[in-house]
Amino acid sequence: MTTRPGAHGTLITVAPTGAELDKADVPNLPVTLEELVGTARDCERVGAAMIHVHIRGADTKPTLDLQLLKDTVAALREQTDLVVQLSTGGAVTDPESDRLRVLDAMPDSASCTMGTVNFGDDVFLNRWEFVVELHKRMRERRIVPEYEIFDLGQLASLRRLLDEHGPPAGGHVHVDLVMGVPGGMPGDAETLVAALRAIPDGATFSATGIGRTSLPVMFAALAAGGHLRVGMEDTVSYARGERVKDNAQLVARAAGLARIAQRPPLPPAEVRDLLGVSSKD
Ligand code: KMH
Numbered sequence: 001m002t003t004r005p006g007a008h009g010t011l012i013t014v015a016p017t018g019a020e021l022d023k024a025d026v027p028n029l030p031v032t033l034e035e036l037v038g039t040a041r042d043c044e045r046v047g048a049a050m051i052h053v054h055i056r057g058a059d060t061k062p063t064l065d066l067q068l069l070k071d072t073v074a075a076l077r078e079q080t081d082l083v084v085q086l087s088t089g090g091a092v093t094d095p096e097s098d099r100l101r102v103l104d105a106m107p108d109s110a111s112c113t114m115g116t117v118n119f120g121d122d123v124f125l126n127r128w129e130f131v132v133e134l135h136k137r138m139r140e141r142r143i144v145p146e147y148e149i150f151d152l153g154q155l156a157s158l159r160r161l162l163d164e165h166g167p168p169a170g171g172h173v174h175v176d177l178v179m180g181v182p183g184g185m186p187g188d189a190e191t192l193v194a195a196l197r198a199i200p201d202g203a204t205f206s207a208t209g210i211g212r213t214s215l216p217v218m219f220a221a222l223a224a225g226g227h228l229r230v231g232m233e234d235t236v237s238y239a240r241g242e243r244v245k246d247n248a249q250l251v252a253r254a255a256g257l258a259r260i261a262q263r264p265p266l267p268p269a270e271v272r273d274l275l276g277v278s279s280k281d
């Protein structure tokens with residue numbers, strides 16, 4: 001059996017901002033480019049190797065402004081070694097055309113959600129034709145996708161996508177299980193194990209639990225040999241009755257647990273090998 005690069009360690013992705021929270025409600029949410037880069041640097045220092053990026057405009061609201069996306073990719077590349085992943089999910093209100101245009105900012109990686117899901121009181125729309133278009137454009141641009149899975153049936157769609165349209169850019173399949181969204185799969189060990197039965201052969205996975213499912217999902221993912229995503233996009237509660245101080249606090253906790261599991265945080269260069277992302281130079 002061959003061992004995949006990075007199998008001895010843990011990829012920690014930080015998702016620092018998201019599109020759902022209001023800066024007015026969460027004052028420590030990084031929303032300006034300066035705040036985002038500062039967060040990225042802090043998180044890299046304590047163990048993150050990839051950053052999943054949603055950006056905000058001057059009004060602090062989510063935006064998919066192409067120039068701002070390009071500036072963000074450039075700043076993160078200049079000031080960190082992190083693998084830069086842009087969200088093509090955006091906010092539930094973003095049109096497909098804007099979400100596809102995100103790829104023109106040429107990140108290392110981009111998210112690609114594998115189906116439509118109820119998202120609290122909203123709907124996160126990901127039509128089949130749209131998913132195929134994202135996959136194809138990422139192949140053309142050599143942007144490595146991370147397939148976001150909100151529900152188990154989306155893993156069947158992923159198999160169909162790969163069967164009908166070929167492997168992703170970089171040749172390796174990596175999925176992120178986003179668990180505990182109201183409307184998606186629950187965030188617990190049982191569901192994580194069920195998801196792993198449906199993951200394509202040879203794929204790697206990371207997992208994140210929304211809100212209070214953050215810790216059970218983190219423990220289950222580590223126990224199952226998976227990687228971790230943490231950050232204020234997914235939870236702003238650190239412990240019962242205690243708000244998250246900043247994203248680095250969440251990354252540091254994940255890094256500590258990964259070390260205890262004897263699978264320490266992977267540096268960005270090893271994560272590039274693992275995911276098939278071309279080297280920074
Ligand atoms: N903000 C959610 C509607 C992604 O980044 O690709 C979608 C999301 C997934 O966050």
Ligand code: ZN
Binds near residue numbers: 054
């Ligand atoms: Zn996201």
